Amino acid sequence: MKKNFFIAFEGIDGSGKSTQVKLLKGKLEAEGLKVYTTCEPTDSPMGKMIRDIFSGRAEGDHRTIAALFVADRLDHLLNKKNGILKMLEEGYTVITDRYYLSSYAYQSPYMDLDWVIKANSLSAGLLRPDLNIYIDITPEMSIERLNRGRTSIELYETLDNLTNVRTKYFEIMELLKDEEEVLVVDGDRTHEAISNEIWHAILHRFLQTPAM
Ligand code: ADP
Ligand code: TYD
Numbered sequence: 001m002k003k004n005f006f007i008a009f010e011g012i013d014g015s016g017k018s019t020q021v022k023l024l025k026g027k028l029e030a031e032g033l034k035v036y037t038t039c040e041p042t043d044s045p046m047g048k049m050i051r052d053i054f055s056g057r058a059e060g061d062h063r064t065i066a067a068l069f070v071a072d073r074l075d076h077l078l079n080k081k082n083g084i085l086k087m088l089e090e091g092y093t094v095i096t097d098r099y100y101l102s103s104y105a106y107q108s109p110y111m112d113l114d115w116v117i118k119a120n121s122l123s124a125g126l127l128r129p130d131l132n133i134y135i136d137i138t139p140e141m142s143i144e145r146l147n148r149g150r151t152s153i154e155l156y157e158t159l160d161n162l163t164n165v166r167t168k169y170f171e172i173m174e175l176l177k178d179e180e181e182v183l184v185v186d187g188d189r190t191h192e193a194i195s196n197e198i199w200h201a202i203l204h205r206f207l208q209t210p211a212m
Contacts, residue, residue: 003091004033004091004093005094005130005131006088006095006096006127006129006130007094007096007129007132007202008096008099008101008129008131008132009095009096009098009132009133009135010098010099010102010132010134010135010169010182011135011136011137011187012137012139012165013146013154013156013162014137014142014143014146015142015187016194017097017098018039018097019191020133020194020195021095021097022037023191024095024199025095027195027199027202028093031207033093034090034091034093035092035094036087036093036094037095037097038084038087038094038095039096039098040072040073040097040099040102041069041072042076044076044079046075050068050072053065053068053155054154054155055154056155062107062110062111063111065107066115066116066119067119069107070122073099073100074123076096077123077126078126084096084127096129099123099129099132100124101132101134101169101172101182104116104117104168104172105165105166105168105172106156108168108172109161109164109168113172128180130205130206131182131183131201131202132180132183133183134173134185135187136166136184136185136186136187136188137188139162139166141187142162143158183198183201185198
C-alpha cells in the first residue's frame with residue numbers, strides 16, 4: 001500500500017476537473033490522508049504570463065505558450081516553497097488539475113507532438129502521476145458549460161479547437177498506454193456518480209490492503 005500518491009486530472013475545458021478535485025480531496029481527508037491540491041497553469045510568473053496570453057491581455061505565439069508551460073511545470077515540481085516534489089516528500093497526497101498530458105493534447109494541434117513530449121521529458125522524468133484521471137465530455141458540452149459559467153472565452157475554448165484537443169487526448173492515451181496509467185471516466189453524469197467511480201478506483205489502487 002502506497003503511503004501518499006500523485007494524481008493528475010485531465011480533460012477538455014469545463015469537463016468537471018476542479019469539481020472532482022475538491023470531492024476527491026474531501027474523501028481522502030476523511031480517510032485521514034494529508035492532501036495538497038494544485039493546478040496548471042500555476043500562480044508562478046510563467047503561469048501569469050500564460051493566463052495573460054489566454055485572456056488576450058498579452059500576445060504570444062503558440063510555440064511561446066508551449067515553452068511557457070514547460071517552464072511553469074518545472075517550477076510547479078521544483079519550487080522550494082510548495083513544489084509538488086516537496087509536498088510529496090512531506091507526506092501529502094498531491095492532486096493536480098492538469099499536468100503534462102494537457103500539454104501533449106493542447107499544444108500538439110499547433111506543433112509537433114514529439115517536440116512537446118521531449119520538451120516535457122524533464123518533468124516526466126522527475127515525476128509521473130501514479131494515476132491520470134481523464135474526465136470525458138463532448139466539445140459541445142464543454143462549450144455549453146463554458147457559456148453558462150463565464151462572460152469571456154479564452155484562447156483554446158472554441159468548438160473546433162476542443163474537438164481537436166479531445167481527439168489528441170485519445171490518440172495520446174493510446175500512444176502512451178504502456179507508460180501512462182489513465183482512468184477514463186464519463187463526465188456526462190452527476191457529480192456524485194463521477195466522484196463515486198473515481199473513489200472506487202482510488203480505493204482499489206491505493207487504499208485497500210491487498211488480500212492475502
Ligand atoms: P473544469 O475544472 O474541468 O474546467 P469545473 O469543475 O470548473 O470544470 O466545471 C465546469 C462547469 O461545469 C461548472 O459550472 C460546474 O459547476 C459544471 N459541472 C461540473 N461537473 C458537472 C457535472 N457532472 N454535471 C453538470 N455540470 C457540471
Ligand atoms: P484551466 O484553468 O485548467 O482551464 P479549465 O478550468 O477551463 O479547464 O486551463 C487553462 C487553459 O490552459 C485550458 O484551456 C487548457 C490550457 N492548457 C494548455 O494549453 N496546456 C497545458 O499544458 C495546460 C496545463 C493547460
